[in-house]
Amino acid sequence: MELGLVGKRAVVLGASSGLGASCARTLLAEGADVTACGRRTALIDAWIAENDPHVQTRASSLALDLKSRESVAAAIEDIHARGGADILVLNSGGPPTTTALDARPEDWPAQFQAMACSLFELTQAMLPGMIGRQWGRIVIISSSGVEQPIARLALSNAIRASIAGWAKTLSAEVAPHGITVNLVLPGRILTDRVRQIDGETANRTGQSIGDVAAASSAAIPMARYGTADEFASVVTFLASERASYMTGGKVRVDGGMIRAV
Ligand SMILES: NC(=O)c1ccc[n+]([C@@H]2O[C@H](COP(=O)([O-])OP(=O)(O)OC[C@H]3O[C@@H](n4cnc5c(N)ncnc54)[C@H](OP(=O)(O)O)[C@@H]3O)[C@@H](O)[C@H]2O)c1
Numbered sequence: 001m002e003l004g005l006v007g008k009r010a011v012v013l014g015a016s017s018g019l020g021a022s023c024a025r026t027l028l029a030e031g032a033d034v035t036a037c038g039r040r041t042a043l044i045d046a047w048i049a050e051n052d053p054h055v056q057t058r059a060s061s062l063a064l065d066l067k068s069r070e071s072v073a074a075a076i077e078d079i080h081a082r083g084g085a086d087i088l089v090l091n092s093g094g095p096p097t098t099t100a101l102d103a104r105p106e107d108w109p110a111q112f113q114a115m116a117c118s119l120f121e122l123t124q125a126m127l128p129g130m131i132g133r134q135w136g137r138i139v140i141i142s143s144s145g146v147e148q149p150i151a152r153l154a155l156s157n158a159i160r161a162s163i164a165g166w167a168k169t170l171s172a173e174v175a176p177h178g179i180t181v182n183l184v185l186p187g188r189i190l191t192d193r194v195r196q197i198d199g200e201t202a203n204r205t206g207q208s209i210g211d212v213a214a215a216s217s218a219a220i221p222m223a224r225y226g227t228a229d230e231f232a233s234v235v236t237f238l239a240s241e242r243a244s245y246m247t248g249g250k251v252r253v254d255g256g257m258i259r260a261v
Pocket residue numbers: 013014015016017018019020021037038039040041064065066067091092093094095114141142143144186187188189190191192193194
């Protein structure tokens with residue numbers, strides 16, 4: 001299938017590791033020009049350097065700290081200077097794990113700023129260009145917690161529900177302009193974030209990380225964690241020309257983990 005990504009300008013957030021890095025690499029491999037954002041630009045530059053020299057010319061890193069409004073404003077200016085974005089992959093770091101009972105009051109505004117407000121602001125800044133070109137793709141890396149809230153991830157469950165509401169609202173507003181907005185819901189995809197959460201569970205319960213991961217995998221019909229590349233394939237399809245009639249939706253990449261239909 002020809003994805004129609006050649007010449008499209010993709011901006012991927014949280015592209016230094018894990019899901020975001022894999023999405024950025026896959027979009028690059030499929031022909032898009034990629035601006036890969038994150039705080040650890042050295043990691044981004046390192047994966048860009050692994051590509052053939054002619055591919056490297058289509059990729060660049062951009063320093064962005066989603067916790068900082070100044071950094072978001074500077075990134076918006078920089079992306080405009082690079083010609084704007086046809087494709088936005090919205091991603092952020094995951095919040096601290098906590099129960100709803102124990103959540104610290106100061107974490108709510110701070111995490112909402114980094115995980116939601118910064119993404120909303122960046123998207124709004126890119127939309128006039130997409131509307132002018134009558135084409136755009138906004139793909140949001142979300143969580144299975146949107147459909148089945150995850151224990152001890154109260155901040156994540158609550159903030160991602162808000163992002164889902166924003167995405168659905170926006171999808172209807174921009175659909176007449178050839179712009180799609182979709183959420184992709186990872187279940188358990190093996191990345192640093194999942195290793196960190198399994199490590200915390202191991203510390204809390206006294207199990208080994210291996211036992212935690214084995215029990216976690218056993219609860220998934222496919223009996224394993226997914227890979228970041230499996231996740232990125234779905235994001236790349238949604239970002240492509242071929243997904244032109246999919247919008248306002250949620251796609252699970254979870255090996256069957258969410259039990260509801
Ligand atoms: N992996 C899964 O199975 C899974 C499941 C459900 C939800 N999720 C969610 O999906 C998202 C990506 O997860 P992942 O597994 O790929 O995690 P990861 O490997 O830890 O990657 C997180 C990415 O977010 C970036 N980031 C963190 N804080 C940032 C900040 N303040 N400003 C800008 N970028 C920041 C990191 O880059 P820098 O540190 O370089 O800035 C990194 O590139 C997270 O929100 C996670 O909670 C993942």
